[in-house]
Amino acid sequence: MHLNFNAQLMTIDQLDPAGTYTYADYLQWTFEERLEIIKGKIFKMSPAPARRHQKISFQISNGIYNYLKGKSCEAYTAPFDVRLTPLKRNAKPDQVYTVVQPDISVICDLDKLDDQGCIGAPELIIEILSPGNSKKEMKDKFEVYQENGVKEYWLVDSTEKAIFVYVLNESGIFIGLKPLIDEEIVTSSVLPGFEMLVGEIFAE
Template sequence: MKNIKSYPTEEELPPIKTLNEIDFSAIYSYADYMRFEFEERLEIIKGYIFRMSPAPSRMHQKISGRIFNPIYNALNGHQCEVYSAPFDVRLAKKTQDDKEVFTVVQPDLVVICDLTKLDERGCIGAPDIVVEILSPGNNKKELINKYEVYEEAGVKEYWIVSPTHRTFFRYILDENGKFKPTKMLTEGEEVTTKIIPGFKLVLDEVFRD
């Protein structure tokens, strides 16, 4: 009788306890991500590991709160929900199986209107709005790859906020599934969106101090 080689199940795979065990040239899935037991914050974009910036600065946190609160207030009575990092967003392509999900990101803020995408681990599928607040640690490759995966997944609006330059930039998904840029906004201007009726973000308030 032939010996049949058995492979470990997802539950039997050992945990990854230190960052030194990560091979940054290898491909990782969400199943691997769930095995991480170290404190360093990582994201997976198209299977590749990206280090996240260290703990957000005080100003980063303040700006996040100043965007979160108006969204939260505007959503009162609406079906959509808003979440802030740390909050895993899994962008699946073919299947929702953990071993087949190769993009797991933690945007600063997300708005999700299809509540069937929510589970106890976060969001599986494209949020309606993704907000990224730039930090000095953000690299160009990371930002380019995130733009691509958000567009491919069908994120309706992608907001990029720069505390350093006090600017707000927004991409809106068109009917062909491609991001179209809007004009750059800054202090003295306001942001609205069709996704959240009655929402208004005053950039003077966001960037004060």
């Protein structure tokens, strides 16, 4: 059920965890805390990422930004709204039930970009795992990225210092590649020629 009393809301705690929300609701919220909506359900985001999380994000995004110089794709780091919907660009705010803020998003179809962020699936999404990530959040994000056609999805595990890469096959299913660690090189099927040494990403 769609709840339409946002004007009266002052804190996140006033939201109904069992309610169903859309991007139209999201646009009206003025909480300091950050939220994501996955298939209509709200997920509280962790407080400001820890220093290590931010450093890893910077290392990866810096490598991607350097690679993208002179190319048509663009990369964005959180906070950056990605609206996922089967209706794609024609969707109205009250028709969008998933709004996420991936740590890093790479978009090559620039028609998907607007002043609010991205509507439709980025070609590449990178998420850096934090202690605050719930198993349900991880599972739901994996599923929604797959369902909406994200071509490549990286899960970066800062604790294990490993990168797990999933590539969408022709059937629309994520195929997991061999985990990458230490002196191995991470590449990307959607960014031909991109290479980064895994050890450099996790360097202290």
